[in-house]
Amino acid sequence: MRAVTLKDIARETGFHVSTVSRALDPRARSALTDEVVQKVAAAAERMGYRPNRLAAGLRTKRTRTVGLVIPDITNALFPPIVRGVESVLEPLDYVSIIVNTDSSRDRERSQIGVLLERGVDGIIHAAVERDDPFIGDLERQKVPFVTVNRALDHSAAPAVVNDDAGGIREMMKLLVEQGHREIAHIAGPQRLSTGVERLAAFRAAAEAFGISVPEYYIQRSDLLVETEGRRCAEALLSLNRPPTAILAANDRLALGAFEAIADLGLDCPGDVSVTGFNDNEFLRLIPPGLTTVRVDKLGAGRRAAEVLIGLIDHPETAPDPRTVLPVELVRRGSVAPPRTGALEAQKRPGVA
Amino acid sequence: MRAVTLKDIARETGFHVSTVSRALDPRARSALTDEVVQKVAAAAERMGYRPNRLAAGLRTKRTRTVGLVIPDITNALFPPIVRGVESVLEPLDYVSIIVNTDSSRDRERSQIGVLLERGVDGIIHAAVERDDPFIGDLERQKVPFVTVNRALDHSAAPAVVNDDAGGIREMMKLLVEQGHREIAHIAGPQRLSTGVERLAAFRAAAEAFGISVPEYYIQRSDLLVETEGRRCAEALLSLNRPPTAILAANDRLALGAFEAIADLGLDCPGDVSVTGFNDNEFLRLIPPGLTTVRVDKLGAGRRAAEVLIGLIDHPETAPDPRTVLPVELVRRGSVAPPRTGALEAQKRPGVA
DNA sequence: CGGCGTGAAGTTTGCGCTAACGTCACACGG
DNA sequence: CCGTGTGACGTTAGCGCAAACTTCACGCCG
Incomplete structure (x- = not known):
């Protein structure tokens, strides 16, 4: 046939x-x-x-295909971004090829390679690290690309990011209003722009609100996963003077903190308040309900695709180097006023 | 450049x-x-x-690309299937193009069209309906394809499915062992193979255990979403003789049942036990913990990809027409023995 | 010692499509 | 009345690659 x-x-x-x-x-x-x-x-x-799009592509050097580089489609943050991207790409008759890096540089390199072999017209990169070494190649080869959710450190590449600083500030404001003064941060990996942005914003907001944050109140995670959140939260809660609130750099870290709190026989928000970032699905169903910062995942994907299409169709006109999407505070049950002194009193006998 | x-x-x-x-x-x-x-x-x-894979593909008529048709990547069931597929495809140097149908036939048709234009070597279809009208075209054009998770009614097309009957039977066994006799079913859409399979299995298992199920204990949902589960559960719980257990055809329906139960001021598992199917992520974190049937999503994707590759590489040899993957019962908090008579006593005064 | 098999390279063709270019007829203005 | 523009279509070339086919030299065997 x-x-x-x-x-x-x-x-x-x-x-x-x-x-x-x-x-x-x-x-x-x-x-x-x-x-x-x-x-x-x-x-x-x-x-x-x-x-036959292949033949047409061979002739025109345009495949109407874009590459979508993400850490892991299994991570609830990314499917909505993907749908956002496709919502603008599909009407334009583009398809996307999704590759997962599993946060491995080797995989990232080879996966970008397969995208290039397939002749993608551009790349949307949702898995960049701040000093990503493969991006230089893309720029040199003039492959249009955009980063979403994260950004590069020294690059003119367009980025679509969330208002990390604004979200953290809002969250800090909420915690302070609730009466917290001992506020700790579980920072994201510092090789990611979100990790450093949110940490910097945390420090800045604390200062703005007159809260002093000792260094040992800042725990850096190595990966954005629950186990890391748990490890960092355990470290914080084992301090002689544990924080009354933990502001985590993302939801999964916060979920890990939930686990640590439960393990130590403590209560959230009774003993410790916890906050997250992203507002992943199903969060509202998990008690006590994570107070978090909602980011517009669909909108981010959509915007990234729009910027990329602009880059592809008008290579000469400089795009917005940076789109910052507004975020929204979502209040749920995981934040409450601190129970003054209660935590210390309760902990002293139990922990060495 | x-x-x-x-x-x-x-x-x-x-x-x-x-x-x-x-x-x-x-x-x-x-x-x-x-x-x-x-x-x-x-x-x-x-x-x-x-x-340049495009050029090679034009020449060889093999693009090393497969199409992956799913209802919605945002639905937690599918990302693991996608990863499973890619875990076998990637080492073979294939990529996949994912399209979302949003359970719309129009979209399904056009999306399959774009896959064909792109010259995919085969299609993995995770969104088929029992009497899917577009599949005939694929068979006629000899496009290799496999269905995952669901199957077609009258077709020799290979399918990779879960042991729906076995899972339902196990679940029924558990409920009966816990002392339930009034067991209702929230059935999936009957246009999906899983919907009819699980309903049939429910009836068969009930009979096998000597449980009589009145017709009004079977509520058919129209979509596999929480709101539908809620609607069906409300109907069941408003009966004069409400069930003591609700066996839902999937997790999302069960989650909807949770909502209905809470809305009616009832308790799960105290007043009603609820069970699901699939074992989506994060379920364990949602109280009281849904007892469900775990399906091997990664394995299903992997197997589907293997079958498809077989079909592509050896078009002559007939593949296994059907792979049935084993499932596993996961017990959590949503099932408990019935509180005999308690529910009726409590409900009588309130509901007409 | 001649023919022939064989190994190692080169030549040709065409996958299906698009874009640059060519042709041809007709209309229209000076 | 002829040149020239223009509208409508045909011709040609080539995108990058792989497979079929060709060439050529060498060695071996009868």
Whole structure:
């Protein structure tokens, strides 16, 4: 069952292949008489013609394919971003090829390689590290690309990010208003822009609110996973003077903190308040309900795709180097006023 | 910055393009002297050669691309299936193009169309309905394809499914052992194979355990979403003789039942036990912990990819028409023995 | 010692498509 | 009445690659 080609339609209709090609191309159609266009369209329809994008791509050097580099599609943060991207790409007749890096540089390199072999017209990168070493290659090869959610340190590459600083500030404000003064931070990995941004914002906000944060109130996680959140929270809660609130750099770290709190026989928010970042799905169903910062995942994906398309269609015009998406505080049960002194009193006998 | 082609390497090394092509092709390499292979490989490396898969695909009619049709990547069931698929595809140098149907037939048709235009070597379909009308076309065009998770009604197409019947039976056994006799079912949409399979299994298991199930204990959902689960559960709990256990056809329906139970001021598992199917992530964190049937999502994706590759590489040999993956009961807090008579006593005064 | 198999390379072709270019007829203005 | 523009279509080339086919030299065997 060979596929129907332009040549077949040409034979059938008696026109030349290139006439058929034009008749089927909305942009070139105007150069032809209506009669020809009608006949060709009818024949194409009747014969079940389906354009071969590969051949067209080979000729035009445009595949209408974009690469989407993410750490792991299994991570609830990314599917909505993907849908956002596709919501703008699909109407434009693009498809995306998604690759997972599993946060491994080796995998990132090879996966970007497969995207390039496939001739993607551009890349949306949701897994960059601040000093990503493979990005230079892309820039040198003039492959249009955008980063989402995260940004590069020294690069003019357009980035679509969330208002990390604003979100952290809001959160700090809430905690302070609730009466907290001993506020700790579980920072994200410092090789990610979100990790350093949120940590810096944490420090800045603390200072703005007149809260002093000792260094040991800042725990750096190595990965954005629950186990790391748990480890960091355990360290914080084992301090002689444990914090009354833990502001985590993301939801998964916060979920890990929940576990640590439960393990130590403590209560959230009774003994410790906890906050997150991102507002992943299902969070509202998990007690006591994580107070967090909602980021617009769909919007981020959408915007990234728009920027990328701009880059592809108008390579000369400089794009917005940076889009900062607004965030929104979501209050749930994990924040309450501190129970003054209660935590220390309770802990002293138990812990060495 | 034009990409390096075989021709460039040929000019550089003095060999002919086809010699270069062979030197770079592991299968054809053996026909060349080591010296040539070495030189070509070195030049390719040095010049940063990257094969153009489009051109190769145009020539060979093999794109090493598969299409992955899913309802919605945002649905937690699918990312692990996707990873499973890619875990076998990636080492074979394939990529996948994922399309979301949003359970719409129009979208499904057009999305399958874009996959075909892209010349995918095969399709893994995780969104089929029992009488899917577009599948006939695929079979006629001899496009290799497999269904995952769901199956077609009248088709020889290979399917990778879970042991729905076994899972339901196990679940029924558990409920009966716990002392339940009034067991209701929130069935999945009957246009999906899982919907009818699980309903049939529910009836069969009930009979096997000597449980009689009145028709009004079976509520059919229209979509596999929480709101539908809630609607169905409300209907069941508003009966004069409400069930003591609700066996839902999937986790999301069960989560909806949780909501309905809470809304009615009832307690799970105190007043009603609830069970699900699939074992989506994060379920363990949602109280009281859904007792459910764990399906091997990664394994399903993996198996589907293996079957598809078999179909692609050996079109003549008939594949296993059906792979049934084992499932596992996961006990959590949502099932407890019925509080005999308590529910009725409590409800009578309140509900008409 | 001649023919022939074989190994190692080169030549050619064409996958399906698009874009640059060519042709031809007709209309229109000076 | 002829040149020239223009509209409508045909011709050609080539994107990058792989596979079929060709060439050529060498060695071996009868």
